[in-house]
Structure formats: C-alpha cells, structure tokens
Amino acid sequence: MLQWKKHLKQINNYWIFPVLLTIGTVFFILEPSPLTGVAWFYFISRVLCTGDKTIVSVSFLGMLILTISCWQTLNKEQQKKFPEAIEVTGHLSVLPDKFKIDGDRLQLEGSFSQSKKNKRKVIAFYRFTSEQEKQSWQKKYLPIRISLSGEFETPLPQTNLNGFDYRKYLKENGIYQTLSISNMHKIEMENPKFYDVLTLLSSYRKRAIDYCDNTFLKETSLHLKTLIFGFKSSEFSQKEGILANLGILHLFSLSGMHVTFFIGSFRYLLLRCGITIEKLFWLQLLFSIVYAGLTGFSISVVRALMQSIISLSNREFKWRLSGLDCWGLSLIVGLIFQPYLLFSAGGQLSYGLSFFILYVHPIVERINNRYIRMYCFSLLLNITMIPLIGLTFFEWQLTSSLFTFLLLPIFERAILPILTISLLSSFACKIKLLIDVLEIYFVIQQSVFEWLSRYSTFTLVTGIFSPVLFLLTCSSLFLLLHTMSKRSKKAYLIGAGLLFLMNNKYFSPKGTIAFIDVGQGDSIFIQTPFHQENILIDTGGKVDFEKDKWAVKTKQIANADYSVIPYLKSKGVKYLDKVLISHGDMDHCGDLLTINEKIPIRSLYFPVGTEEKPVFRQMLDRLKRKGTRCYPILAGASISRSISLEILAPTVSGTGENKDSMVVYTKVSGRRFLFTGDLEKEGEKQMIKQFPTLKADVLKIGHHGSKTSSDPLFIQTIGLTDGIISCGRNNRFKHPHKETVDTLNQEQITQFHTDKNGMIYYEWTPFTRMSPAKTIMEED
Template identity: 30%
Template sequence: MLDRLKSYHIVSWALLVLLAACLVLAPSIWSAAGLILLLVRLAYLKEPRFFRSTLVLAGLCLAYFAWQAGGSSSLLEAGAFEGALAMDLATLQVDGDQVKFQGDVVLGEGQTERIQAFYRLASEEEQVAFEGLDQALTWQVKGELSQPQPNRNRYLFNYRAYLDRQGIFYLGDLEAMRPLAVQRGWRAFLAEAQVGVRQGLGRLANDQVRAYVLALFFNDSQWIDPDAMASYQTIGMIHLFSLSGFHVNFLLKHCRYVYLRLGGLLDYFDGLALVLLLVYGTLLAWPYGMVRAIGVYLYQVLCRALGRPPSSLEGTSWALIVLVIGQPTAIFSLGFQLSFALAVTLLVLDGGIRRLTPRPLLRELTRSLACSLVSLPFLLVHNHAFSWLSLVVNYFYSLLFSSVLIPVLLLLLVLHALGLANFLLGFQGLLGQALHLLEKISQALSQWQGLTWVTGHLPAWLVFLYGLALVAVLACLQAGQIRRKAGLSLLSLLLVIYLWPNLKVQGQVSALAIGQGDCLLVRLPFNQGNYLIDAGSQPSFFDREPWQVRRKTSTVAGRDILPALRAEGVRHLDGIFISHSDYDHYGSLEEICENLPVDKLYLPIGLAQDEAVLADWQGLTRQGWVWLRTGDRLQLGRQATFDIIQPDQLGQGDNADSLVIWAELYGHSFLFTGDTEGQAEEAMAQRLRGRDLDYLKVAHHGSDHSSPPEVLASLQPRHAVISVGQNNRYGHPSPRVLADLEAVGAQVWRTDEMGGIHYIFSPKSATIERTIQLEEGE
C-alpha cells in the first residue's frame, strides 16, 4: 500500500485528520469550511478510488473524535479529601515552599483518577527531602479538592480547559502528606529514570550551564530565569528551546560519526539509532517536536527498507496522523501547532527558495520571513501579540545555537556522563557568563516595542482569510515564483490585522477580574483612547525566608492586567486614573508603566499629601501627572467626557479622599466611585441627584461601610458592578449592599463569580458580557 500512495495523498490525509479533529473538538464554521474545501479540491483530482477512501477516512475520523470528545468524566467531588495518592514522580516540581505534582487518586476496585496536587512545605528540611526524592511513592494525603478555575478575563489562558484535556478535573490543596508505599511497574520505572537523569545533571557545577543543558536536551526549561524565558518568547526565539528535528538530526549526525569511527557497520546504524531515539523520547515523555522528528526518521528508515525514496514531508504527515489520533487534544497546544506548521513550511519551500535565489543569505532571510508569516496567526491567537524582531534575529540566534551553543553543551554533557565536566570549572564559568550575556541581550531586545504588533483577539474569519492568502503565497514560493496578486492579498490582510484595534466601532468599559482590587479599562470606539481607572494588586502579608522564595512568581499585573490589555488590543494607554492610595487600587501601576507606554497619570488632590506613595511614581509616564478636583472636566473624545465629582480638598489618599468620576460616553452614563464612603459618598449622591445612571462601579468592593440605602436609592443604577476577590477575608460584598441593590432594581455583576465584566456600547445600544458563563443548572 505504501508504494501505491503518492506524496500528496499522505499530506492530504494528514490535513483531513487535523481538520476533522478541529471540527469535532473545537467546532466552528471555519474548520467545517476548511474540511469542505479540502474534499472539494480532492474531488477535482479525478482519482475515484483515492477519493472514496478519503471519504471513508473522514467519516471514521469524525466518529472517532466525537467518541473521544464525550469520553471522560470525574468520579471525585469537591470538598475535604483524605486517601491514597500515587505521585507521578516525573511531574514533581519543588519551587521555594511549594511542591507541585500530578498524581492518581486510588479509588478502589482498580480505579484511579488523576489530579493536580499542591503542597506547601513546612520547613527547609522538608524541601531538601522532596528535592532529593528519587522513588515513585504512593502517599497518604489529606486536603481539599476543588475545580480548576477557567479564565477570569476574556480570551486568556483557560486553566480548567487545559487540565480537562489531560483528563484532570480537580486540584488538590494538600495539608498533610505521609509516605505509604513504593510504586511498582513500568510507569514508576520510567519516572524514576527521568528524575535520575535530572538529578545527575544537578551535579554540574555551574547553575546557568545546567539550566541550559536541561532545557535544550531534556525539554525542561523551568531552571532558566523566568524573565529570560519571557524575553525569548517576546522576540520569537522560544522555538529554539523545543526539542525538534534539528536536535534529533544533530545528535544522530554526531552519533553516526562516533559509531563509524569506532568501527561499527553502517548497515546496523539505523536500528541502533532507532533504539537510541526511542529511549531518548521515552525519557523525555515524548514532547511533540520529538514525536515528529522520530516519526520522520522511522518513516525514512522504512522507505529505505522498501526501496522507496525517503520523504521528510511524508514522514511528517504520518507523524501528525499518528499523534492526532493518539492524542487528539494535542491540536490545542501551541508547541504542536508551531512544530508541525514550521516543519512543513520549510520542507515544502526548500526547493522553491533554492530556485528563487542563489545567495545563501537571501535564502535564509526568505526562510525566516516564511516562518514568521506562518507563525504569526498561531502566536496572535494564543498571545495576541507578535514581534517582527524574530525576522531579524532568528538567523543570528539559530546560527549561534546550532554552531556554538548546542555543540558546546553537548560536549559538556558527554564529559559530565564520563565524570569529567566538573574538572573544567573555569570553562563552565565562562560559558555561564556568556549565557547570562545572551539573556541580557534578549531582555534588551524584548523591550524594543517598535516591531511588536499587539492586535487583541482576532475574529476567526480574519484568521481564515489570512490562512488562505498565506497558502497562495507559499504555493508561489514553492514554485520559485513571486506573484504580485498573491503578495498584495497577503499584505492587505496583514494591514487589516495590524489595524484591527482601530477598526472596532464599539467602545467598552471592562471591570477586569484581578482578585480583591480594582482595575477598569475604558476603550473608546475606533481606538480613540484607552484609559485605566485604578491598577490594583494584592500585597503580601508575610515575610519569607530565603528557602521559601519561589523562582517563578506571578504578579497581578503580569498574570491578569497586562495579558488582558493585550487581548483587548491595547498598545498604549492614554492615561491611568488612580482613585486613592490603597494598594488594591495602585499596586500594579509601576509594572504596567514599565511594560506599556503610558501618556499621563491622573491623580485626585485627595492623595496629594501622601508623599511616600507619590515619590515612587516619579517619571513613570511620558507626560507627567494631571491633578484632579471637583468641577474639573476632561474631554477624552468627541462624545466622551469625564466630570470630576470628588475630591474637593487635599488629603492623605484615604477612602473618603477617593476620586469619583461621572463619565458620559457616547450617550451612556457611568459612575466610578473608588472606595468613597461616609459623608463623602453622601455628598456625591447629593451632587448627582436626578441624573440617569446606566453603570455604577459599586464603592469599596461592596463593603458594608459604603453604599448606604439612601445613596443607592438616589442613584438608581441600571447595572451595578462589584470588583471583588473570591472568598476574600473581608466578607465583600456585604449581603446588605446586595439586598439594597436588588431593591432599587439594579442588575448586579460580580467579578468574583463572573470574571471580567464588559459593558460594550455604541451611540444607540449597549450590551454587557460576563467572562465566566453560567454553569449548567444555575
């Protein structure tokens, strides 16, 4: 059968399997359109036998993926939990005072269910014990089970969906762990082997060198500085840390050289290489790039055995088919998407680029441009941003990694296996300094905003049209041609993608879900202005000992606010309004200004006497500060005004000194209240008596100290938004405030229960959307 199949048959089947998986697991009209277009194109080939077999394959795939989609469910329940938990040792991570791993809850009668477990270490001795753990154990544990959270701001990473695709439906917050038994079996053996390799490499003298060896050869990048990894991702070089065909071919090339030098027979090398690759892939738990690379090599060996010309493109197609059928949810992984998309791009275009230009540098730049164009939609869909800097630096970074870094680190790895690497302490030190310099250069490049596109969430139809235009351009390059119409079509769509944030005809006011704090985004239609009202964070109430400090720490700005702004297409802020000097209203200000251009900082005179806070804000914005007081009016756009209701006197930034804004945006009214309370809140209501109010940002997170019944009765808001953290220690929002809001007919929206709340408006209409949708039965 293999001899009768043509290359385009195999590629078409791979595309068919991929589109069928997309249609069933992520249904959309665009995946259906792609599948229909593929079948129509194959029908025009006038190969009835192949087309019939393709239709049968399509039906089988759709049925299989539908069966997979409705497969798993949980036997566990949320709440207190005590029982046996078999730790997956390969997933164990110790970071400061936190232990994180996946494990299988033993349910009895041979049944188990996997959870994601977290355990807080009580002492440094316990930390050392877990770091040195080299046996797969079953533990007696006690703790709480809870469901993972979905994304709390729209278009961002959905942790619940991510775990669901792995068959994990609960998180375990463990209070106590006690070893119960040693696990047996091949899974435990493999996990112990993986951990043994990591612990063996832990004896490398230089931490920086060890981190890069683990990342480049063992697919474990957790030891590289998180800021450095973020910078590699920003400049588009993160793919260099994903095990791929390059790494496999590099290893095979040098293994072949050593094998032949030792007198080995060439006829036996393929068999030995396959055994080596299978062991290597198993030790690494089969990352997607490794599956593709080994699949290609295996297919080439099979082709040579059958006397058929080996084809990397066919091997890649078979690897995709096997991987998607074996693990359908792989299609959601950015690593899977980029690994196969870039590999196919380079394989398809290689001959055409060689015909197009004889100059090696131009060939590399053309390949880099093609890879950038292919990567762009995937990165924009996942990250809402793309750096064209990758087009420039990819050539130099790839050359550095392939010609210097990987060979040198591989040599050190071999020497370490022989027990010799730590005799080269000086060399390791120099290499560590060079790696540190590379990180600093990458971080400096990542700060260059000029070539970064922030587009926000793109509609599926635009991505689909871009994909069609891109295929047309790549087809021209494959033929060694440059066609003006195809190029202009692609350039036009690139222009639309870049301008997309400016083409939105509606404005929005979004209460971002950031926990117990305030952060509201005001966006005017056609990107006329972007403003934040408050930029809160959550203070740490505990001092940590050195052993408790975690390598990977997240902030509200880095985890919630900045990604949410990117997802909304915000490239710069015209201004940030700070209501008063409580940390839950300003704590993220400095980090936002460091990562995003901000024109002005708008401050109420009510915090003018808080000199300690003001000293930290010097020089954060491009155009300095604007002080606001009662009676001021800001004209933000053609139909957008901010009237300052309070404060009317200098203060220390207390709750009563809060900035209160009455906003009129394209015929819709908004009242932003900060944490105002007491007499200040009553004076506010008196000034606004008789006004029609569409949207109230409820004061002080719904605290019982604010929003008295008479104030709410006076304001009569249609919508009341409460920015509040889940299960917060203050008991916000107050049941009394909720009852009073209901009594005046306001529809209440809470960020703790609903995630980000988005009020979408145009001059004649408005809708309000919640990020977390109602669960079935609510």
C-alpha cells in the same frame, strides 16, 4: 498485504487528503460549531472529488480511526468525577519528573485512586510546612506513591474575555479536576521495574536534572536543563518575558533544531565507529525513544522524532514518500494518540512551523547568497506564524526573524555542542575553569538579551483575530507563498493586504467598557471605536505577605500578567493613552509598573495627595523616568478626547486612602457610568449633596461590595439599573457583604460580581446604542 502496499504507494504525494479529513474530523467532534462543520463537509467533498478509490478509502479509514479516538476521549471527560467540597482520602502515584517545587508550593501531576477501578489523572497542590520538608522532596528521584487526604475541585474556566482558560488547558491534557492536599499520611518511593520503560526514563531524567544543579553553576545549569532535557524550572520563567519579547523563545523550547543536532550527532558517532547503515536504523529508533523520554515527551520533540523516523523509514524501506507525506503521517499518528494535539499552542506551533518549512524552502533556495537566503528563510517562517499569533499571542515581533537569523547558528554550532560535551565530560572529570567560563558566558548572554529586549525590538500588537479574519489571513498567507514561488509581482500586493489585515483594529467601529476580573481588586478598561483611545481605571494588584526566604517563590507573578495584560493585548493595545488610579491601595495600583513594562503608559492621573504614600511615590518616580506624564488632579477636572471623563471627587488633597478615592463619571452611547473606587458612605453622601441631580445607569460598587460603602440613600438617589462588584473568589474579607447585596436587592438593581461572572463588559458602536451587560461566566 502486498495488495495493500501497492494501494498505499498509489497515494504517495496525496497523503494531504487523509490528513485534512482527519483534522476536520477532530475539530468537528471535539469542538462542534457551524465553522468546523462547514470545514469538515468541505474536506469530505474535496476527498470525494479526487475520484481515486484508494485516496477515498484511506481518508475515510483515517476518519473512522480518529472518530473512535475522539469518542474515547469524550467518554473519559464524561466519567464520574471525584466528590468535591468534602475531604477525600486516597493514593496519588507520581513519576519523579512530574513534580515542581517553587517556594513553599509543591505541584504534582499523577494518577489518583481510591480503588483499582476509579483512577484518574489529576493536578495536585500542597504547601510545605517547613524548609526541611521542602528539602526532602527536592532529593526524590524515584516514583512516589502518596497516601493523602484533600479536597477536589473543578478547575476554573476562562474568566476574562480572550484570557487563559485553565479548565480547557487541563482538559486537553486529560485532567478534569485539581486536588488541594491537606495532609500526606504516608510517602513511599518505589523502584521501577526493568520493563517499565516510561518510569525508568522519568527517573533518569530527574536524576540528570538534579545532576546539572549539583555540578554546574546557576545559569549553566539552567541552560542545560532547558536545552537538553526540556525542563523549564521556575528560574527559567523569570527569563521567558525577555525571550518572548525578542521572539527567540522557540530557541529555548526543544524543537526540530535540537532533534536534528542530537540525532545527527548520534548518527555521526556510530558511523565513525563502523556501525552499518542497516543496524544504524534500529539503533537510531531506540535512541529516539530514549531521547523523547529524557525530554519528558514534549510535543515538539515527539513530532520532530516521529517525522525523522518516518523519513528514515522512507529511505530504508523505499516507500517513496514526499516530505509533505512524512509530515502528514506524523500528524495523523499524533492525533490518534492525542486528539487535542492541535488545540494547544505547542502543537499548533510545532506542526505549523514544520508544515510551512516545506513551503518556504523551495522559495528561498533560489537565492544565491547563503546569508541572505538564511535570513529570508527566517523572515518567511516568522510571517507564516501570523494567523496563529492572531488567535493565541496577539502580538507579532518583526525583529524576531533577525534575532533568529543571528542566534540560530550560535545555538546549533556552539551552545548545544559545548553544553553536551561539558555535560558528558563532567561524568569523567569536573574542570572548574570550564564550569566558571561557561557561567560567565551565559551571564553575559543574559545581559545582552536584556539590553536587546529593552532597546532593539519592534512589536506589532494585532489583537485577537475573529474566525473570519483568521480565514482571510490564512488565505492571504497561502496566496503570498504561492505567488512568491511563481515569482509573481502580485506577491507585493498580497503582502500589503496581509499587513492591512494585521492592522484591522483601526477599522473596527466597536467600543468597549470592561470590568476586568483581577481577583480582589479593581481594573476597568475603556476602548473607544476605531482604536482612538485606550483608557485604564485602576490596575488591580495584590498585597504580598512576608514569608521566610525558603518559602518565597522564585518568580512573583503579578495578577496583571494573567488578567489585565493578556486582555489588553487581545484588544490590540500597544500603548495606554490614559491610566487613572482611584487611590493608593495596592489592589488598585499594585500592578501599575508591571503593566507599564509590557504596555507603556503615556499619561497617569491620580488624586492629589496620593503621592504621599511611599510605595506609590516610588512608582511615580519610576514611571516618570520611563517617560510617563503624571498629573495629580481634584474634582472639577475633565479628561477629554474621544470621550469625556469628569472627576467628581475628591474635592481636597488627601493621603491616598479609601475616603480619598477618585470618582469618575462618563456618559457613552446613552449610558451613564460611575466609577467610585473604594469611596465609603461618608464620601457618597457628600457627593450627592454636591451633585443632587447626579444619575448613573451603571455603578462600580464601592470598596468591592463592603458594608462600609453603598449607602442606601446614595443608591436610591442615583437611579441605578446595573451594579458591578469587583471582588476575589473566597476572599479573606468576605466581600461582598450581605448588607450591600441586600441594599441592591431592595432597589431591584441587577447585580454582577466578578467572582461569579468573571469579566463584565459593555459594547457599542457610533451607529448603535450601548449593549446590555455581557459576562464571561454563568453564575452557578
């Protein structure tokens, strides 16, 4: 043992080598590719090149441990799933802080079992049948065991290019199936055993969250739950867009700042009470575990606490570890217990920021002025996040560093202390004046945030980074930090190069025509080479059905928030040059305002008469107030700049119905595209009479494949090769109809359906012809 301690001390300040090798091992095993393979072999060779037997031994030991951990994770993924598409009965065990209620929907995360041997973690969904049933669930604060019946299904994978992959997200959390509960036969609450620490902490967390709701007013309770217990309710999700736009969402996510405050306060109070340093170490260790449990063991809190414990142990036991060593050891431990840790945005942000803090601190410490030093620190940390932004978020808030600089001291020195004191003191005495004052402050704060978000932010939409661009950006970032630490003037040149890489979209020769999967609706995106023009035909949307007040979700999430908008941002779109609305149905224009809020629309085109629809007229009024130019048009118009869009219908003013759909024709890189909205058979026949020589290679099949469209004569006349049907999975209209599918099959037309294939897209460059159709999902 003494010999091992001696060897371990020899690699102090060199723990980065085992860390790199374990990271390479995890990525190569869990997501094998040529790139991860090259990186893994590079890390192996780099470790071997050190020539230090201890470094090599520890590195390969870490690689072996992570290989076993990854193998166990992959083995879980390959275990037999519960049967799908049939009703299954069993038991679901749920901790009290692992269920969420929003409107009439209940989401549960727990362990489902049919027998003691067959037990797996699942996400389950249930719809309340009455307000009383919902209220009874809101009062539960003990572990729950439910006897139920329902149907399992495999989570949906990514359906749009660069979009959210729900299946991958759940897999990274050890969940491989979702459960739709049809009936709860029996619900039992179980008192946790005194030795079941995790269950006890979950129960106390749920009680604390409910206490905040019952004791404080709405906004104060929201901040208490978010900033102290890490519980983000559906009410908080309403504010996430504003906070993300300001670049201060991290202040509301439990992180090192919160851990530093609570650990520091705990140490200060105990030292003031006369506790010795020796006893304090063990008490702080216990407090860290309890606090992690009360925050739901979030990634950032566990990382910060683990790093804090290692640093404390380093001082206590004189290990002589560097700050980088402590960071590396906390990452290795995290990876052992959760191999997918660095695959999640939370893990990447938490470990990425804490890593770069070690680099940035020495650079800014030379600045004498305290406030300039604090701002430069915030700015440099914001810059270090650029590679991750290019992989996950696609937009960089330049003003984030300024808002963080201004607000971080307020959160650290005012908001967190006041909220903590208010919560603790409320157990002894509830002071109505204090509760009212806090609520007034947070209401004012929210109003200020909304104003700042609207008028004082600057966002650079980078688009998604390719693997090569990501590596170039990372290399430029490390060179920038290195030259700044050396006070070299080359830092200015490297900074300019980094800015160039962030604007790579203007140098991309690739153009795209994409049929976005928006469920039961239409949305088609056209981007021309070198980012000359961004055009959207229809926006998608959904029809809302009236519900009782208790059953309505707190935040109504538009389809565009998880389909159109993320895809457009991944393509580097900051403004839409043109939006064309085929007609006034909500599944074609319902998300118009939502998109305009995130991605401003410069010009809007729609068929004459569509404005007669009251809902669409209201949209127009709001868009005009925001500065969008609106143009009602008819057949014969041509909308041209980088490509020509010819309007073939309607020929007369209508009322915005299916028969009045705008028909758009364009020819790009040798391929002819025809977009017909929800045009019905009568309109199709009229169009081929008016344009008897009309031909198209790719047709957006009318009305989502309904039998009311796709007249056989029309399909024969235009000479199709590809037919694109945009429809929702298991939609209530049963689109596409068999008649339409048969018509297309008879003409030997290649069909693509968004419900089966996800997004369908075509690509071209000024130097190449249009590619064949590409899809995101393989049809079953």
